[in-house]
Amino acid sequence: MNKRPRRTIEHVLWIASFLLLWELIVSTGFVSELILPSLLDILRALVDDLVGGTLLLRIGVSLALVFGGMILGTLFALILSIVSYLFPLLASGVEVLTSIAHPLPGIALLPLVILWFGTGTLSIFFIVIHAVLWPMVINFNAGFSSVNRTFLDIGRNYEYGRWGLIIHVLIPSSWSYMVAGLRIAWARSWRAVISAEMVFGVIGLYGGLGWYIFNKRVFMDTSGMYAGLLVLIIIGLVIEDILFKRIERRVKHSNGGAQ
Numbered sequence: 001m002n003k004r005p006r007r008t009i010e011h012v013l014w015i016a017s018f019l020l021l022w023e024l025i026v027s028t029g030f031v032s033e034l035i036l037p038s039l040l041d042i043l044r045a046l047v048d049d050l051v052g053g054t055l056l057l058r059i060g061v062s063l064a065l066v067f068g069g070m071i072l073g074t075l076f077a078l079i080l081s082i083v084s085y086l087f088p089l090l091a092s093g094v095e096v097l098t099s100i101a102h103p104l105p106g107i108a109l110l111p112l113v114i115l116w117f118g119t120g121t122l123s124i125f126f127i128v129i130h131a132v133l134w135p136m137v138i139n140f141n142a143g144f145s146s147v148n149r150t151f152l153d154i155g156r157n158y159e160y161g162r163w164g165l166i167i168h169v170l171i172p173s174s175w176s177y178m179v180a181g182l183r184i185a186w187a188r189s190w191r192a193v194i195s196a197e198m199v200f201g202v203i204g205l206y207g208g209l210g211w212y213i214f215n216k217r218v219f220m221d222t223s224g225m226y227a228g229l230l231v232l233i234i235i236g237l238v239i240e241d242i243l244f245k246r247i248e249r250r251v252k253h254s255n256g257g258a259q
Contacts, residue, residue, distance in 0.1 A: 037223040046227035055212065059231060062197075062208030065121070066189050069128025073185065076129065077136030082166055085144055094137065102134035106192035107199065127196055131188035139181030143174025176248075183244045190239075194232065209235075 019039060025031055026038045033041070049055035084091035106127040117123045147170055155169040197210025198217075207215075209228060216225035 034220060034222050037226060041223040042226045042230065045221070045223040046230060049212075049224065049227065055209075055227070055231065058207065058209045058212040058228075059235070062190075062193055062210065063235075065124050065208060066128060066186070066193055069125050069189055069193075070132050070182070070185055072125070073129040073132025073189070074136050074182070077133050077140055077181075080133075080137050081140035081144060084141060085166065085170070086162060098134050098137050101130070102138065104130075106131045106188070107195045110196055110199075124193055124196055127192045128189040131192045132185040135184040135188065136178075136181045139177040139184075140174065143177030144170050146177070147173045179244070179247055183240070183248075186239060186244070190236070 022036070023039055026033075026036055046055070080094050084094045109130065110123070110127060113123045113126050117126060151169050151173055152165060155165045160168055193208060194210035194213075197208055198214045209231060213225055213228035213232075216222070216228060
């Protein structure tokens with residue numbers, strides 16, 4: 001049997017084992033349903049809110065905030081990296097700023113951000129951009145510095161100026177670093193948005209998935225709360241383990257073909 005199908009089967013068996021253990025614990029009656037509801041109750045809450053549209057709206061809001069912030073954060077990171085490349089004197093300043101800001105989790109900055117912008121969409125966008133910006137700057141800079149000098153020489157032979165080299169050589173040669181940075185940025189920004197809504201109750205216009213879980217906890221709807229957590233897991237698996245892995249394989253394949 002191939003390694004990948006075998007590993008998939010092992011994962012399925014482990015998940016089935018965890019679910020079976022969950023149901024066994026619930027069936028004993030020693031744990032209150034307010035703490036550990038049955039899988040059927042969780043599934044029923046999930047289906048009800050999906051069919052009613054409430055959960056779909058919350059998911060859409062959270063994903064829109066994250067991807068919107070990722071686009072802006074990536075754009076700002078690209079600008080900073082280009083500035084660092086074009087002006088070596090400013091590169092050290094960008095490096096110092098990145099060293100200071102990168103280790104700071106967005107959730108730690110949230111009390112300050114709330115003072116600045118309140119508890120609306122702007123605060124969430126700021127946290128997402130912060131989560132995306134610094135890992136993308138690091139990866140853009142690493143990608144630019146790792147470009148083969150031969151490619152730069154070829155670009156100069158085509159009479160590319162500085163901007164031509166950036167657009168036609170540096171950025172296309174740094175795709176793998178960009179994808180790696182996006183993967184880190186996604187994980188940081190997704191956690192930041194959910195944490196902001198769950199811990200601080202920060203919401204945008206409608207509130208996202210973290211707000212959904214926050215409300216379920218406040219009103220002691222434990223089945224709905226677990227349903228929200230299940231959706232979090234599924235979205236994380238789909239984007240992290242399926243979408244980004246496919247993108248990485250395509251980038252590696254294209255790089256291999258180019259070589």
